[in-house]
Amino acid sequence: MPVPATEKHIDNQIIAEILAGRETTLRRIYPVYATEFKAWTRRYFKCSDADLTDAYQEALIAFYRNIVSGQLTELNASLKTYLFVIGYRHLKRSMKRQQKTSLVADLPEHELPNDPHFLQNLIAEEEYHAQRHLISGALAKLPESCQKVLELYFYQGHSIPKIKDLLNYQSENSVSVQKSRCLKSLRDILEKY
């Protein structure tokens, strides 16, 4: 179903808000669809409330990551569809993995947005999840100053000048040097994984 122009405009404005406000904006979006998502997914899955909450959170994280990494610049489906389908796929994946959630019905094809980029994102998301938990603790082995620079640059997608201001570095060059040094340290840690 096509997304009404005004709704699409507002959803895309949310992308701009997330790029400007990062996590704060995401936290404001959080309660908007939480209840509706749980009601909707209960039509397809028989599982605990905690599993549904988890799936909703994962959908929001995927949405956020795709925006700050620059992979998602415009929503062709509505934000609600985007979150609901990603959450649905997350539940289905976790059902396969843990077998504690059971599928009541399959999501009808027509509920999936007809958008190749959207589907490509979904596949990448599944590959990412397969490995995510294995190495998520590696960054914590670095000093806090390193963690911050790497997170701001490679996760939040902030520019070097912005990081210089955020972390009170003397120059942009010091940020670049620190970033390279910290990335190298992380690489050394992961070499032993």
Added chain:
Amino acid sequence: MPITETDIQLIEKHLEKTLSNTEQTAFDERLVDSDFVDELQLYQKSIFAIQAAGDKKLKTLLQLEEVASNAPPQYQNELFIFKIPSKWMKWQWMALAATFLIGAVTLLFVLNQPKTILATYFEHYNIKAYDGTRGDDSEGVETDLDRAYSAYTQKHYDKALAYFGKVTTLDSNALFIQSIAYLATHQIDKAIPILEKISQNTNAKQRQEAEWYLALALSEAQPEKAISLFEKIKSDTHNLHQKKAAAILNQLQ
């Protein structure tokens, strides 16, 4: 072929998608070397690890959001609930107009109030006798420090902060009250270092209180640290905030 500094620069630029045409050619040529490919993969894995850690942190933030939204009504804090940044007020009005066009979903989005752990559990700290409210040389004369304490007591936090700012040196009691005023005005970055200092000082009278307020402040920006601190508070059966910390952690599980 051994990995050189130039190789590392090429890999970094490749990951950041900033290779020039000449560098791209050099990068492509190096891909025939298995050592270079191994190095590239290690760096790719590093970026992946950063993303995974970022997701983990975000997940904890959202979990805390969920806990806050399910908190008992007595913890719904009027101070934060009625404070919406002006930018969001603007958003509200814009979207109220748009509601006629796009229906209830948008209305739901803009009218939603942020319910964070800090917003939910923050309580005004009532100054105790041991906190001290006057400077040594203040006999008979009202000092800026007195005015700061007085404004704080009346919950005029901005005014209190302005007076605290006029005092050259604040003792640990005054610093603690100042940090609470920062929290109340949502200046988390300014509150955290003060609360960290007080909570690390084993002789500080407000150490337990400082730890609690620090955990609340950290829940806004460094959720994993906040959880560690909530766990520490929960494990101390004599801690004034033990039950609240336990309730938050129980909901997280």
